[in-house]
Amino acid sequence: MKTTKIFDVTEKARIYHVLAQMSSSFSSIIRYCVDLEQAGALTPQAKDRFQAFTVEVQGELNLEILEHMERIEIKDWARGGKVREKWEKYLRNEPKQSSKKKPRHTR
Numbered sequence: 001m002k003t004t005k006i007f008d009v010t011e012k013a014r015i016y017h018v019l020a021q022m023s024s025s026f027s028s029i030i031r032y033c034v035d036l037e038q039a040g041a042l043t044p045q046a047k048d049r050f051q052a053f054t055v056e057v058q059g060e061l062n063l064e065i066l067e068h069m070e071r072i073e074i075k076d077w078a079r080g081g082k083v084r085e086k087w088e089k090y091l092r093n094e095p096k097q098s099s100k101k102k103p104r105h106t107r
Contacts, residue, residue: 012072019065026058 030051037047 012069012076015065015069019062022061023058026054029054 033042033047033051033054036042037044042050
């Protein structure tokens with residue numbers, strides 16, 4: 001059985017991996033703000049403000065990336081479903097339905 005388009009799971013995995021790394025980095029920024037407050041380099045108000053800014057930027061990035069990934073996942077889900085349906089028809093020995101019109105014979 002032949003599929004019409006190759007699933008690019010490597011690219012998807014790379015995007016999800018980068019997203020996880022970014023989330024970890026944002027978490028580090030939040031913790032560093034606490035460290036800087038404890039060291040006296042940030043006031044409690046500045047720490048709270050910069051942590052809020054960090055969470056806002058993280059949320060905006062996540063939303064942008066995940067909206068992009070949702071479109072890809074929906075297309076892959078639909079494409080994969082078509083492959084699965086063809087496979088199930090094959091297993092049930094159902095004949096293929098041709099999308100081409102048969103030529104009419106003229107006498």
